[in-house]
Amino acid sequence: MSTKLWGGRFQEESASWVNDFGASINFDQLMADEDVEGSLAHVKMLGKTGILPDSDVQQIIVGLEGIQSDLHAGKIEFSTVNEDVHMNIESILTDRIGPVAGKLHTARSRNDQVATDFHLYLKNRLPKIIDEIGMVQSTLVKLAEENVETIMPGYTHLQHAQPISYGHYLMAYYQMLKRDKERFTFNEEHTDMLPLGAAALAGTTFPIDRQFVARELGFSKVYANSLDAVSDRDFALEFLSNASILMMHLSRFCEELSMWVSYEFNYIELSDAFTTGSSIMPQKKNPDMAELIRGKSGRVYGHLMGLLATMKSLPLAYNKDLQEDKEGTFDTIKTILPSLKVLNGMLKSLKVNKDKMHAAVENDFSNATELADYLATKGIPFREAHKIVGELVLKGIQNHQNLQDISLTDYKKINPKIDQQVYEVLKPTIAVERRHSEGGTGFDQVKKQIELAKVELNQ
Numbered sequence: 001m002s003t004k005l006w007g008g009r010f011q012e013e014s015a016s017w018v019n020d021f022g023a024s025i026n027f028d029q030l031m032a033d034e035d036v037e038g039s040l041a042h043v044k045m046l047g048k049t050g051i052l053p054d055s056d057v058q059q060i061i062v063g064l065e066g067i068q069s070d071l072h073a074g075k076i077e078f079s080t081v082n083e084d085v086h087m088n089i090e091s092i093l094t095d096r097i098g099p100v101a102g103k104l105h106t107a108r109s110r111n112d113q114v115a116t117d118f119h120l121y122l123k124n125r126l127p128k129i130i131d132e133i134g135m136v137q138s139t140l141v142k143l144a145e146e147n148v149e150t151i152m153p154g155y156t157h158l159q160h161a162q163p164i165s166y167g168h169y170l171m172a173y174y175q176m177l178k179r180d181k182e183r184f185t186f187n188e189e190h191t192d193m194l195p196l197g198a199a200a201l202a203g204t205t206f207p208i209d210r211q212f213v214a215r216e217l218g219f220s221k222v223y224a225n226s227l228d229a230v231s232d233r234d235f236a237l238e239f240l241s242n243a244s245i246l247m248m249h250l251s252r253f254c255e256e257l258s259m260w261v262s263y264e265f266n267y268i269e270l271s272d273a274f275t276t277g278s279s280i281m282p283q284k285k286n287p288d289m290a291e292l293i294r295g296k297s298g299r300v301y302g303h304l305m306g307l308l309a310t311m312k313s314l315p316l317a318y319n320k321d322l323q324e325d326k327e328g329t330f331d332t333i334k335t336i337l338p339s340l341k342v343l344n345g346m347l348k349s350l351k352v353n354k355d356k357m358h359a360a361v362e363n364d365f366s367n368a369t370e371l372a373d374y375l376a377t378k379g380i381p382f383r384e385a386h387k388i389v390g391e392l393v394l395k396g397i398q399n400h401q402n403l404q405d406i407s408l409t410d411y412k413k414i415n416p417k418i419d420q421q422v423y424e425v426l427k428p429t430i431a432v433e434r435r436h437s438e439g440g441t442g443f444d445q446v447k448k449q450i451e452l453a454k455v456e457l458n459q
Contacts, residue, residue, distance in 0.1 A: 022320075023080040025088055027327050032076070034120035035085050036068045038113065041216035042196060043104055049207050051107060056100050063097040064104075085117070086110050107206035108199055111230040111318040115195035118326065120217065122239060123191045125333055126184055132340040133181045133246070134457060137174050139347045141453045144170040148446050151428050152267065152357040153366055162369055163361040163428040166352065168441040171449045176249040178456070183242040190235040194219040198229035201317035231317045233307065233325050240304040243332045247297035250339055254290035257346065261287050266356050271349035274342065289346060293339045300335055303328030361428040363402060365393045370431045371403055371422070378417040388414055 040061060047057030067089060070076050082088040087110075094101040144167035154164035194217065197203070197210035203226045210222045223229030260267040270287055278284035310324045361367075368389050375385035389403075396402060404426040411418040424430055435442040439449075 024084045024323050025078045028085045029078050031117040031121045034117045038116045041213045045213045063093045107204045107208050111200050112195045112198040126188050130184050136344045137177050140170050140174045150354045153360050160364045160366040163366050163431050164441040165446050167446045180246045187238045192220045194222040195229035198226035227317045244301050244304045247300045251294040251297040254294040257290045258287045269351040274346045289342050296335050300332050303332050367426045370425050374425045
């Protein structure tokens with residue numbers, strides 16, 4: 001006869017290595033606090049509805065609160081013999097208060113219990129993730145405000161395109177993180193749903209009060225369908241998808257940080273606290289923390305694809321496959337929170353080489369569009385102006401001559417209406433400043449972005 005808590009119909013024991021394969025306690029013990037929290041709400045409901053007598057309820061509550069206190073003190077030891085966090089907690093409770101502990105499982109199943117624990121675990125951590133994103137946003141806004149009039153090359157295809165404000169560049173990442181925050185905030189809505197009460201898959205014959213449990217645990221709603229309640233992992237998939245997009249944004253940023261600190265660019269300098277040296281090359285200062293964030297994006301993508309693959313052909317309702325939903329989610333939380341914190345530290349301490357950035361747009365052809373636009377104001381069709389400037393750029397490359405170095409006499413050969421103002425138009429700072437279109441890189445527009453961002457962050 002099996003000694004398992006569920007072993008009444010089993011005549012043989014599994015080998016220890018089989019138990020180890022099936023056990024989840026090595027990772028789902030992270031939800032131990034949520035498991036006790038859910039059990040406390042459940043047993044209070046059993047007492048409120050008269051399903052259990054008050055004497056039993058009080059005995060179970062005292063036992064669970066004692067376990068919770070020991071959990072916080074690090075005094076609880078778990079065993080793979082009891083498979084998962086639920087059976088471990090119940091076994092410990094039984095050791096402490098005796099057979100009455102078995103009444104706690106009335107009107108519930110491990111299926112709705114684990115789903116509830118998982119919802120609670122993520123629900124308790126989403127606000128922290130949202131807060132950490134907000135901290136990075138705040139740092140970006142501060143850095144952007146300090147660099148509204150810092151000029152750098154804007155790139156397309158990693159080629160100098162047009163001069164832009166470095167503050168404008170930084171606010172682009174602010175906007176990406178704003179969307180990330182919105183996605184995680186929406187994720188809270190689908191995480192804020194109570195599965196408990198669905199039991200194994202079909203609900204229960206006991207007169208339970210799911211709304212009471214929802215209020216006790218701080219859930220705003222309960223699942224409307226018991227089959228869906230125990231089998232749904234959309235909230236976890238949403239989280240992993242959101243986390244993947246977030247890490248993609250962080251990875252893009254860190255890719256550029258790694259480029260900007262290189263000898264070839266030298267646009268910024270990272271603090272020694274966020275860089276490392278080489279074991280053989282004394283001169284090296286490597287942007288390892290930025291590279292690690294970039295590298296960890298693939299780790300998070302893998303967790304998303306893993307759960308999607310797990311879910312893709314699961315029949316209703318609960319299946320043991322769903323045990324594979326947690327490790328990737330736990331690891332993703334442990335990945336994105338320090339990634340955000342480290343990025344924030346890098347940004348707070350980085351130094352901007354403003355002169356180097358500005359010099360990069362003084363000796364290039366990123367002002368070519370300015371000249372084409374200027375020619376268009378003199379009555380030359382833009383397509384013709386584009387061709388003319390393209391030819392001037394080619395000639396300039398061949399003769400090592402920038403557009404601002406061409407004589408006014410030569411410009412007048414193109415069009416006699418061209419005057420001294422052309423040289424003002426070609427200045428990088430003027431080129432940036434003049435871009436007043438909404439959302440553009442003009443200084444006034446960047447300042448508007450920053451002021452709006454401040455309002456958003458204070459809401």
